[in-house]
Amino acid sequence: MLTRLTYRINAALERHLPEQRLFLKSDTATRFIRLRPMTQALVLGGVSLVLAWSFVATSVLLMDSISAGSDRDQSARQQALFEERLTALSTDRDLRAEEAARAQQRFNLALAEVSAMQARLLASEDRRRELETGIDVIQNTLRRTIKERDEARAELGRATAALSSQEGSKGTELGRARDALATLEIMSGALGTTARERDEMVQMANRAREDAADIQRQKEDLQLRNDAIFARLEEAVTVSMEPLDKMFRAAGLSPDDLLDQVRRGYGGQGGPMSPIVSTKGGALSPDEARANVILQGLDRMNLYRLAAVRTPFFNPIPSGRYRFTSGFGYRRDPKGAGTRMHSGLDFAGSYGTPIVSTGDGVVVEAGWGNGYGRMVKIRHDFGIETLYAHLSQIHVNEGQRVSRGDRIGDMGNSGRSTGTHLHYEVHIGGRPVNPMTFIKAANDVF
Incomplete structure (x- = not known):
């Protein structure tokens, strides 16, 4: 059965691969090797498989080489982008820190100016109250003096009428009338002086009110500038801390625990910023409370910096x-x-x-x-x-x-x-x- 199948296969391949004979000649005899069509087909198939395997292996090696080259180029580009971003972020961080320091200086100067203006405003308010009190006293005195003058004039009229009716006592009453007139002139002069002083006091009070209004406007303008400075500082602190907080959390570390350890082991590389304390010994003003929040944020940024240096992120x-x-x-x-x-x-x-x-x-x-x-x-x-x-x-x-x-x-x-x-x-x-x-x-x- 196997011989018949082999014969049929050889007969089918005979048209394309005719039987070949390989002669081997020696000194004594001549021999030959018969290459049947099936044998030739097996040899050709084996050679084709070897060639196909060589082609596939060469293609795989070339693709690996090209892929390795593109990976190196991509890695180099990513490294360049990484270094560029590192430089930009470092520069931005330094600018933020410098801006925060300058803003802190401006804030301290603004606080000192506000304190001085508040002191001047309080002094002018006390002066205005004193002037108003003096004006009230002068006005009361003036009213009393005018009343006395009117009474003296009435008394003078009665005295003049009495002099006309009583001729016997004419000399004595005339002397009294002259004394009353002299007294009236003295009182009129005092009243004029008092009226002028009152007018001067009113003018001074008006100027004091105008100065107080100017100081109030300057205080409001300063408050607006302080609000703008605080807003920029709060934004800078928030923007600077968010990437650091995300970095520690992405690494699986608790930022609060790390900062507590840094506080406990502070090693002489600066120090936490002291909070602002009210100069009046009472509750903090809104500006002082906002300044304390900003100082706490700057202190947290400093602790973040220390923790980042001590943690293997590089x-x-x-x-x-x-x-x-x-x-x-x-x-x-x-x-x-x-x-x-x-x-x-x-x-x-x-x-x-x-x-x-x-x-x-x-x-x-x-x-x-x-x-x-x-x-x-x-x-x-x-x-x-x-x-x-x-x-x-x-x-x-x-x-x-x-x-x-x-x-x-x-x-x-x-x-x-x-x-x-x-x-x-x-x-x-x-x-x-x-x-x-x-x-x-x-x-x-x-």
Whole structure:
């Protein structure tokens, strides 16, 4: 049955692949090898499969090479945009801080001017009250004097009538009349002087009222300017704090807990701003209350700045010459040991690429680690640690304090590794977390 099937296949292929014979001649005999149509078809099929496999493998390699090149270009562009945004945000942050300082100075000057104007206003108000009291006294005296003058004139008329009827006592009554006239003249002069003083006092009171009205208008204008300054300061503080608050929350950290720890461990890098206290010993005015809120916001921004420096938000390879080769989570072991947990990020790059600290801290390990090769571990504040593995060189020692951006080693291929790269880990409370959370959280701020 098999021989008959083979015969039929050879007969069908005979038209396209006729039977071939390969002769082999020696000194004593001549032999030949018969190549049947089915054999030729099998050989041609095998050659075609080899050629097709070679074409597919070459295409895959070319596509991988093109993809790797585009990834590097995209990574370079993203790094350039990252650095540009970092520079712009740093500049804007400095401008905001400078503007806040200038606004604080202007606010202090405005408060001093308002206090001086209030003192002058109170003094002018007291002077006006004194003038009004004096005017009332003068008016009462003038009324009393006018009344006495009228009574004296009436008495003079009666005395003159009596003199006409009594000639015997003419000399005595005439003397009395002359005395009354002299007294009346003295009183009239005093009344004129009093009237002039009253007019002067009224003019002074009017001028005092006008000065008080001017001072009130100046006070209202100053209040409007203060409101505008406060509004800009409150807006600047809010706009500056929102990205920082979002950055810490995106990294899975509680901003309030971090700020409490910074307050407890304040290390001589400035200090919290003291609140404004009422100079009168009573309740704060609305402006003083708003100023206290702004000062509290500035103090919170300062604490945010200290917490951000001490937290590993920085990129361990600031040059940007790398590409991500493995993320955080379970993966197939590159050494063929099955599926295992990968507790960090892998950055592939050139041998000797500088590696920097991602935050302020203290080096707790610097040497050879099992599986990690040459590695550095840094302890930061808030229970956070970072680990940098597979280094070619180490530039720090155990116990050394480092700052964010300090060079701690060079990229290498030491330890259990399949190529030149950096293995970067972040631990919180001894538990590994995804470092990409910190890197992405800082993209909108730094």
